Amino acid sequence: MSNRIAPKLLAEFIGTFALIFIGAGAGAVVGDGGGLPGLIAIAFAHGLTVMAFAFAYGSVLGGHMNPAVTVGVLAAGAMSAGEAFGYIVSQLIGGVAGALLLKTVLGGAATGLGMPALAHNLALGATSLTITPAAGFMIEAVLAFFLVTVVLSTAIAGRAGSLAPLAFGMTLTLNILMGGALTGAPFNPARALGPMVATGNFSDAWLYVTAPVVGAIVAAIVHTGLARLAHEGMAAEPRRAAQTPAE
Numbered sequence: 001m002s003n004r005i006a007p008k009l010l011a012e013f014i015g016t017f018a019l020i021f022i023g024a025g026a027g028a029v030v031g032d033g034g035g036l037p038g039l040i041a042i043a044f045a046h047g048l049t050v051m052a053f054a055f056a057y058g059s060v061l062g063g064h065m066n067p068a069v070t071v072g073v074l075a076a077g078a079m080s081a082g083e084a085f086g087y088i089v090s091q092l093i094g095g096v097a098g099a100l101l102l103k104t105v106l107g108g109a110a111t112g113l114g115m116p117a118l119a120h121n122l123a124l125g126a127t128s129l130t131i132t133p134a135a136g137f138m139i140e141a142v143l144a145f146f147l148v149t150v151v152l153s154t155a156i157a158g159r160a161g162s163l164a165p166l167a168f169g170m171t172l173t174l175n176i177l178m179g180g181a182l183t184g185a186p187f188n189p190a191r192a193l194g195p196m197v198a199t200g201n202f203s204d205a206w207l208y209v210t211a212p213v214v215g216a217i218v219a220a221i222v223h224t225g226l227a228r229l230a231h232e233g234m235a236a237e238p239r240r241a242a243q244t245p246a247e
Contacts, residue, residue, distance in 0.1 A: 009086050013094040015053040015065040020098030020114075020194045022049045027114030027184075028106060042114075043176035051169025054155075063155065063165055066188040067091050072148035072216035076223055078156050095194030103198045115195035116184025116208060129182075133204060136183045137211045143175040143187040144215030152223040187212045 026045035030038035054063030064070045067088040074084040102113050118131040131139070150171045154164040179185035186192040192208035 011057040012090040016094030017098040024114030047169040047173030054165030068212035068216040075220035095190030099194035099198035113195040140211035141215035144212035148219035
């Protein structure tokens, strides 16, 4: 392992470990009966963790802490396949390690360990809502699309400068506020698989792994297409100016 990649992989491991230990830990402690205040607490636990570690390791890595983000960055051509593979392995190991430590610390007090699940008979006013796997897939894919779009447009494109981690954390928080009650809103295979491995419960694992990756790839395609159009537009401006007769 080269000296260049090793700090990045270690930072991804630590960041993802922290995300699961704090984010999933908040979900485990709050449980299903926290209502809106509990959901807000869980959303900020995730968002603030990602923001803090993205700031902490911003000079070392892109602050992915999410295999879907890494896939999106790879699809956008901003990193090599080998580096992306190392990132994803480090993230998955960090996620499992964080969940196993949660299991050790909480014991039987929180059997779910913050594991995401599709909503069943969720009370919405006078009616109730059950999220089907198809609907859950779309929700997770769209949430991942939003997150990866923000990462590509800020941290990768450099538009937000040193404030990119703030945009990253805010997007994570907003996504969970919307989707937390519906799917658990991990939109992160490492965040979903960590508690699943620790509990041995792999319900809808296929959904929580594939949907964020699909959303990330779509985000990369849109980002690349918009960047190409913007470049072509800027290149066309001098040509139009040159063709316009001087007054």
